[in-house]
Amino acid sequence: MISYLKGKLVIKEPTHVIIDVNGVGYHVNISLSTFSSIKDQENTLIHTYLHIKDDGHTLFGFSHESEKKMFLNLLSISGVGPSTALMIQSSLSAEELKQAIASEDVKTIQGVKGVGAKTAQRIILELKDKIRKEGLYTEADKISSSSHNTLRSEALSALTTLGINKSAAEKSIDGILKNSGNTITLEELIKLTLKNA
Structure with missing residues (x-):
């Protein structure tokens, strides 16, 4: 099991990073909260989970051990x-997810793309006691605002990678950017688009 990777961030995208560890490049899938935490770093330590299936091995990475713990709980x-x-973890902030589970808010969790009512109920039922007993999260840092064009293209790239229809994503992103002015972060933009998709 690969517990963590420490090295140079060669590529940083909202959905994945490539980390150079002594000349070997590791492709690691990440959440938006991890992306926002590491965006301005050149070197980093990423806590990882290796998922093994018949058709391949996939690395998932987290900037905080607590985020990895929640991922494993999910x-x-x-x-x-x-x-x-x-x-x-990309659609809901650490606090939103923790709060939704602790307060048994099925609607918030069900608002995530691909999560139905039964799955949301199972998440709450199985994790509420763990959430109440232990603080699973520290609040992730907000990412700095970028220009609209960069913000728009990065958000669009992340959303299409997550399986959202490109034209629907573009329409939603443009509407959100129009209403938000220059105050929105990439993470917030993607979250809002996911909720509206």
Whole structure:
């Protein structure tokens, strides 16, 4: 098991990074909160989880051990795979997710693309006691605002990678940018678009 990777960030995208560790490049899938934490770093330590299936091995990375712990908690739930767990962590902030589980807010969790009512109920049922007993998260840092064009293209790239229809994503992004002015971050833009998709 690969517990963490420490090295140079060669590529930083909202959905993945490539980390050079002594000349070997590791492709690591990440959530938006991890992206926002590491965006301005050149070297980093990423906590990882290696998911093994018949058709391949996939690395998932997290800037905080607590985020990895929540990811593993989500994976323990029937019907939640790595992609869904990452989508949940990209759509809801650490505090939103923790609050939704602790307050048994099915609607908020169900608002994540690909999560149905039954899965949302299972997440709450199986994780609420763990959430109440332990603080699973520290609030992630907000990312700095970028120009609209860069913001728009990065958001569009992330959303299409997550499986959102490109034209629907463009329409939603443009509407959100128009209403928000220059105050929105990439993470917030993607989250709002995911909620509206």
